[in-house]
Amino acid sequence: MDQTPRCRCKIWLVLCVFFICWYFMIHNAKWYNLSTFQPETTPVEIIDTTEKTIPESTNSQSNNEPVDWLHDTAQLRALENELEPILKKIKPKPEKEKGKEKKNETNVEKVSEKLGKIRYRNRRTCSGRYIYMYDLPSRFNDDILDDCQLFNKWQNMCPFIDNSGMGPNLENPQRVFSKSGWYATNQFMLEPIFHNRMKNYDCLTNESSVASAIYVPYYAGLDVWRYLFDHNVSTRDALAIDLAEWLREQPEWKTYDGKNHFIVAGRVIWEFRREVDEDEAWGNKLMLLPEFKNMTTLTIEKSPWHSNNFGIPYPTYFHPKSDNDIAEWQGKMRRHRRRALFSFAGAPRPDMEDSYREEIIQQCIDSTKCRIIRCSNENLKCYQPIDVMKLFQNSVFCLQPPGDSFTRRSTFDSILAGCIPVFFNPGSAYVQYLWHLPKEFDKYSVLINEDDVRNKNVSIEHVLSRIPARKVAEMRNEVIRLIPTVVYAHPKSKLERFKDAFDVSVSKVLDVIENVTNKTTSYEFDERLSWKYFLFGSVEKHDWDHYFRYSMTHKAKQADLEANESR
Incomplete structure (x- = not known):
């Protein structure tokens, strides 16, 4: 039992002696000069992209006599001075800069991902x-x-x-x-x-x-x-x-x-x-x-x-650039005070057979609730947008009889002004603009039989005055709602909330062409009845048949447009 502590002391003594010897050998012996620790290697040429080389003095010394890099501080500092410019270029970036670079890379990835999604969405939305x-x-x-x-x-x-x-x-x-x-x-x-x-x-x-x-x-x-x-x-x-x-x-x-x-x-x-x-x-x-x-x-x-x-609609005077332009104008038309019950802007057609414009003009002149601009070579107000739009803005109803043909540009001017159009022939709008105007024509317009006007069997003022105020308000709101669909926006416009006349036309013509090219549409009726099929979905007998007798084409084509170019 007494010998154990002695053994332990001897062991610690041996370890201390061994450590002293090891320490002496490490700090005094030049191990790197011993041949047994110098393997035969092929010199490796280091190419510096900065086109800087180690000084000739250093090279010559290294060629002729080994340098003690561990103890020769002068040589070590000289080498550091030569390598400093190179080390600066390859110096690791601080953690903050690394973070910024990583953040930029992340942003680029996010932008690329977003652009990729937009491209995919555009391809998807443009399909068809x-x-x-x-x-x-x-x-x-x-x-x-x-x-x-x-x-x-x-x-x-x-x-x-x-x-x-x-x-x-x-x-x-x-x-x-x-x-x-x-x-x-x-x-x-x-x-x-x-x-x-x-x-x-x-x-x-x-x-x-x-x-x-x-x-x-x-x-x-x-x-x-x-x-x-x-x-x-x-x-x-x-x-x-x-x-x-x-x-x-x-x-x-x-x-x-x-x-x-x-x-x-x-x-x-x-x-x-x-x-x-x-x-x-x-x-x-x-x-x-x-x-x-x-x-x-x-x-x-x-x-x-x-x-x-x-x-598709005639061009009007309004070509909005943005949704705000449209919304602002619609708001202006909703708030506008309308002093006249109805109005008319146009010229008589005395040389046209069956024209009833003279009767319309006379009824307007005779009524205290009507305003009129009589177009002629002497009266230039018909050719002034400000006068026409001012007339329509101040009117609840705007009369739209046929001109040289079924339709008039004035129809779309009146809708633009928030004025409820009054038609006398369904060919003036109802069978024409099925893409842009509701098929439920009584939601936005009034139809008065042209034969009754021609034969002086109806009072326009009386018909319009009997429409209830609530119905008038609903019709005017519908007309104002239609404004975007009957105007052609500016070529550089960016509409998002609204679709203009161009957008509606393109969408519908794509549908028509798809049906034609896929042969999904075939008409088993006389093409001369297409007006009835497109409007009512049927070619059965209708009260409007007398308006669209095919013989009317000859009359329409031979209408004398030369004297009445301006409508």
């Missing part, structure tokens, strides 16, 4: 909405605008092609308009307006193979306008025939023989349906060419008797 627009030779559109002096021999139309077809900016001295978006737009400038909107369409594609529809930006109405009065039929038809030949040569045409194509024409349909090749006959034969019979046509006035053309 892609439109390919032909890059037509300039003779079919831009060159036509250069002939603006030929459009109307009584008026210089060149100022109206400014601002992408919207015309000159309107001043607002009487605060009739809102703060922005108002232009002196001519009623026949739909083609350049629509074309410029299409250039900014969100689902426009350069790949025709993915397009659901193909737009042909031919200025058909402006083309025929140049030659309506003073040229022979071959001149009026020339460019239309040229375009038909050009289309047949395009690979996009051959897929469906043009059934997936559509065109927008800024004049009434009758000016493109000339049935005889006589110089005295009106218009050209664009819509009678085989190629255009296959296409879908959008016009400011359609034919009730043909199924491949559809009516």
Whole structure:
């Protein structure tokens, strides 16, 4: 038992001696000079991208005599001084900078992810909405605008092609308009307006193979306008025939023989349906060419008797740039005080058979509740947007009898002013603008039988006065709600809450073309009854049949437009 402590002391003594010897050897012996610890290695060449080298003195010394890097502090400092610039470049970044860099990388990843989602969402939302627009030779559109002096021999139309077809900016001295978006737009400038909107369409594609529809930006109405009065039929038809030949040569045409194509024409349909090749006959034969019979046509006035053309609104004076522009104007129209029960702006048609405008004008003159602007060469108020809009804003109802044809631009001016339109023929709106106006026409308008007016069997004032105030308020609210759908927004507009006339037209024409190309639509009835089918979903006998007897086409086509260009 007494020997155990002694053994422990001896062990600790041995360990202390061993530690002292080890310490002496480590700090006094130059192990790196011993041959047994110097393996034979091939020198490695270190290439410095900064093009700096170790000093020659150092190199020579290292070549001739080994340097004691552990104890020779002078040599070590010299080497550090030479390597300092290099070390700074490869110096690790502080933790804060690393954090910032990591944060930036995270932000970039988030932005990339968001852009990827937007691209995916755009692809998804554009599915079935892609439109390919032909890059037509300039003779079919831009060159036509250069002939603006030929459009109307009584008026210089060149100022109206400014601002992408919207015309000159309107001043607002009487605060009739809102703060922005108002232009002196001519009623026949739909083609350049629509074309410029299409250039900014969100689902426009350069790949025709993915397009659901193909737009042909031919200025058909402006083309025929140049030659309506003073040229022979071959001149009026020339460019239309040229375009038909050009289309047949395009690979996009051959897929469906043009059934997936559509065109927008800024004049009434009758000016493109000339049935005889006589110089005295009106218009050209664009819509009678085989190629255009296959296409879908959008016009400011359609034919009730043909199924491949559809009516879209006349251009108005208002071209909003934003949702706020529309909302501000709607609010202004809701608050506006209307002093007149009804009003009329227009000229008589004494030379037109069966015209009843004289009776309407006379009833308005005889009534203390009516306001009127009688259009004539002497009275220029009809041509002043501020006077027309002021009249309509101050009226509860606006009379809209047919003009040279079924429709009038004035209909859309009145809706823009929050004035309830009064029609005398269902062909003036109800069978025309099914995409833009409700089929329940009594929600926003009044219909008075034109025969009763013509035969002086009805008092317009009496009919309108008997409508209950509550019903009038509901109708006016509906009219104001319709404002966005009947105006063409500015080409650079960004509408989110509202859809304008362009948006509605594009959406509907895509539906039509989808049905045609997929052969899901087939009509088992006389095409001359298409007005009835599209409006009522049936071709059964109807009270309006007498309005749309097919013989009326001849009368409409032969209407004397020369003396009444301005409506």
